[in-house]
Amino acid sequence: MTAAPWKSNPGGVSSPVRRTITAVETAVQGTYRQWIEHASKCDECHATGNRCSTAERLWQAYKAAQREVRSL
């Protein structure tokens, strides 16, 4: 039996930077899922093949979250 490395980490607290990245990655996944879910059930998006105003707002939120990940 070897000791788990993370258990020897004093305090066992992940760094603030790591927590921020995780939060932003969660935001990317969340906004992407919202956009996909909207696109899958929106008649306007289906009919035109374009993003309606709601889809555009969700898409921009997703792109903004993506930019935040890259800037970290």
Ligand SMILES: [Zn+2]
């Ligand atoms: Zn739509």
